[in-house]
Amino acid sequence: MAPNTKITNKRVLSVKIPDGVAPNKNHFRTETVTIDAPVLKENEVFLRNLIFSLDPYIRYDFPEGQNESLVSGFAIARVIDSKNPQVAVGSLVFAAVNWEEYTHVHKPEYLTEVTPLDSVIDSRVPLSAYNGVLGAPGITVWDSLNLVGNLKAGETIYISSAAGTLGSLTGQLAKRKGLRVLGSAGSDEKVAYLKNELGFDGAFNYKTQDKRKALTELVGEKGLDIYYDLVGDDTTEIALDLLNPHGRILAVGILALHQNAEPHAPKNLVNILFKQLRYEGYTVFDRYEEFPKFWKEITPLVANGEIKFKETVLDGGVDDIAETYLRFLSGAYVGKVNVKIADV
Ligand SMILES: NC(=O)c1ccc[n+]([C@@H]2O[C@H](COP(=O)([O-])OP(=O)(O)OC[C@H]3O[C@@H](n4cnc5c(N)ncnc54)[C@H](OP(=O)(O)O)[C@@H]3O)[C@@H](O)[C@H]2O)c1
Structure with missing residues (x-):
């Protein structure tokens, strides 16, 4: 200039x-x-x-x-x-x-x-x-699922803030890999969107329903294999109880803390030992070199409407x-x- x-x-x-x-x-x-x-x-x-x-x-x-x-x-x-x-x-x-x-x-x-x-x-x-879906949020989901998710067809994944930017892509990518996908969101309209438009197998409104009861019922006898945590609140404690042996928690977001919630420490971490669980954090900030691979795989799916956003x-x-x-x-x-x- x-x-x-x-x-x-x-x-x-x-x-x-x-x-x-x-x-x-x-x-x-x-x-x-x-x-x-x-x-x-x-x-x-x-x-x-x-x-x-x-x-x-x-x-x-x-x-x-x-x-x-x-x-x-x-x-x-x-x-x-x-x-x-x-x-x-x-x-x-x-x-x-x-x-x-x-x-x-x-x-x-x-x-x-x-x-x-x-x-x-x-x-x-x-x-x-x-x-969004083709930017930092998108690559976060794609890369975290590939790098630490170890998704296997037939497993059950539960996603908190499932109708958000990360959550809605997480559910769709997990579904494409053959998982049973469950989620929660803060309004009935969002819950309907998850089930009717994004193909979630089950979802509940965490603001109007008791989280432990709703998630326990949704998970059912098959139990839970992966909790994709975008919220960082007391849901972790519920997930620790519901996870199957060798289950995983992927800690990716802390939405509750962005608002004003007091941090919540789970009292049942002993489950990690007894059920041989993995509790792993992920951040995207040193993973930007993966963008070309991410775009190559995900852009066509977004462009042809197979992945919705x-x-x-x-x-x-x-x-x-x-x-x-x-x-x-x-x-x-x-x-x-x-x-x-x-x-x-
Ligand atoms: N690890 C990384 O590298 C990485 C990268 C990008 C983003 N993130 C993190 O991932 C999280 C999700 O990001 P995003 O962009 O997808 O946000 P988002 O889900 O689109 O965030 C907005 C939504 O958060 C929900 N929300 C707000 N407070 C909540 C609470 N206390 N409990 C449950 N849901 C709540 C609201 O939906 P409801 O109506 O459903 O309440 C709101 O519509 C954030 O914490 C973000 O910082 C991490």
């Missing part, structure tokens, strides 16, 4: 959300600043953010010792300046950015998370899907994040939520 180009950048700041408190409007503030377009160093990029992915973990991403900080997140963005040979000016990328209109990506840890999209975009799929794309500005984030965490949407702040 021409030196001394001035850019007006609207951005969102957040204060630390105290433990035990659900996020609310008072934790976010929007400001508009005028900046000089950055003079890029080797490998750096300057982005116009277009479609933000709304992710549940915003409350944790806060540097220590500051009163306010930029809210970090992921977005599909247009490259407007680049000193990175892998990333062409004018191309589209998926990147770790801040909730702002323009982001100068310069920290080494974030530069590894600038993923070029132009060569992989399938025109049959909306671009926003690269924030729901998403909401809200038109707005970065200043809408506070309101949208609250509604999102409280379950107002089905599937992935995106906020589009500029035309592609």
